[in-house]
Amino acid sequence: MGKILHLDNGTPLLYEKITHINSFSMGIYVKTGAIDEKENESGISHFIEHMLFKGTEKRSAKDISEEIDNIGGKMNAYTSKDTTTFYITGLSEHFEIAADVLSDIFLNSTFTEKNIEKEKKVVIEEIRMYEDIPEEKIHDINNEYIFNGNYGKNILGTEESINALTKEKILDYYRTRYTSDNIAIVVVGNLSEEEVLKTFNLYFKNFNTIKKDRIEKKEFKLNAVKNILKKEISQVHLCVNTLGSSYTSENRYVGSILSIILGGNMSSRLFQKIREEKGLAYSVYTFNTVFYEGGAFSVYAGTTKENYNEVIDMIYEEWKDIKENGITEKELVKAKNQVLSSLILGLETTRARMSRLASSYITYNKIIPLEEIKNKINAIDLERVKKYANKIFDEKYYSVTILGDINE
Known part of the structure; x- marks a missing residue:
């Protein structure tokens, strides 16, 4: 360490x-x-x-x-x-x-x-x-x-x-x-x-200057909007968003679990349903955007102008299903293994270890032991995932951004 x-x-x-x-x-x-x-x-x-x-x-x-x-x-x-x-x-x-x-x-x-x-x-x-x-x-x-x-x-x-x-x-x-x-x-x-x-x-013997506040920090806010940017391209690219968690939130790792289950790999729910079953997109994945003050939970998909509305509906339907019915024990175990595997395998180079030390210090002003992170991930249960899903999968937070050759 x-x-x-x-x-x-x-x-x-x-x-x-x-x-x-x-x-x-x-x-x-x-x-x-x-x-x-x-x-x-x-x-x-x-x-x-x-x-x-x-x-x-x-x-x-x-x-x-x-x-x-x-x-x-x-x-x-x-x-x-x-x-x-x-x-x-x-x-x-x-x-x-x-x-x-x-x-x-x-x-x-x-x-x-x-x-x-x-x-x-x-x-x-x-x-x-x-x-x-x-x-x-x-x-x-x-x-x-x-x-x-x-x-x-x-x-x-x-x-x-x-x-x-x-x-x-x-x-x-x-x-x-x-x-x-x-x-x-x-x-x-x-x-x-x-x-x-x-x-x-x-x-660095002569380097001893003090940071000055240059701008007024604004309150973090997630906008619930729908925006379409018309561009003459063959695909329609979209991001569907809802509320996420901050760097310091105890739910940060729950967000990672949900991201993997929904669109973190080829066996994830959205990948299987949108690409494998329906053939509506080549690329579909989830991601978290995290700031110190807040964050967003998002899904990206690249599809067609004939199918983009159906893809958006399928994403919302899957969010609703998890909100109402939760996830399975099998999904939770698999997602935990994915998070832990990425965490541990990602530390096998000096550069990765350097990045982890820096991220931990800059975010928390301390170096968090790997065991502490592993324990937090292993402590996540089905009830906690469902509770978090009920918080973030709320229509008042929903937004969508669409880029493509469409008119609406």
Whole structure:
């Protein structure tokens, strides 16, 4: 199990030693994302993620990638609604080089006007790419419709918001969010605690800034709406939504159980009924969207304009059946095994372990033991699932987003 350490300046460092391997994963997790952006800076979190790879005071963009490639490492980053992450994986013997590069891009990126303008073009092409992938685009549209305020913001932003970004805006956001009390450094691998602390204390010795509140947090609200976006494509893509749970809710794992039973695998209820029995969709699955303040429980399906209404009705019918009749003991046992299997098998790499440590700390400000999670999942019974189903499968929470060549 990992442990929470602190650098000399107070920055949290999450550490786990694994002795039977010869590799590591290290990351810096920033508690910032789309929900922290002002109205006129949509996409700025993701844009800064890109900019940190574009050059520092001592390394060019090519130097950064080449130095990690030379040691056989992998470096990447990603942005979510509430977190921005930068990470490197590699062999234990190259830990010092990787730590140097990761610290350098995080602390010393130059944000030149030339690189900013060049990267705007890259990000806009990324936005256009997703515009051309309707099975991806539907999720962005759905979020914008069903969540209020910042919770529904598109992580990538829009062409207009990206073009409107200035160096001043970017640096203001970076300086007020990339601070010692708003990040966590995570290191997992066959490395000594002393070596890890010594290395990051060296690089972060002058990093001691305090996060500033930049926006007023709005109340979390799930909108019960029906929205249709007409687009000339061959399929109809849809998301059907209802109330979900928050990160801190005791029902979070019950939501995972219900998601698996309804659409988590090829033997799930909706997959069997919509695809296997009726042949109405190729892809159908369930998913939970989870924030600290609340969440949504959703079903996605890709179908046709002749059949999309029937698919929506079938989803609602299945929700009603679970609400009224519950689930079977067999379904519960199978779903628990799926959740536990994903949880345990997902920890077989250093990167997965790194992600778990970071997620636990950022969400709960502590590292939750794996046994504690397993016990919570195993404690879920039929009555609790039915009670939760009665709460969330209520028409006052229902919403649907439809993308396709339809008129209504």
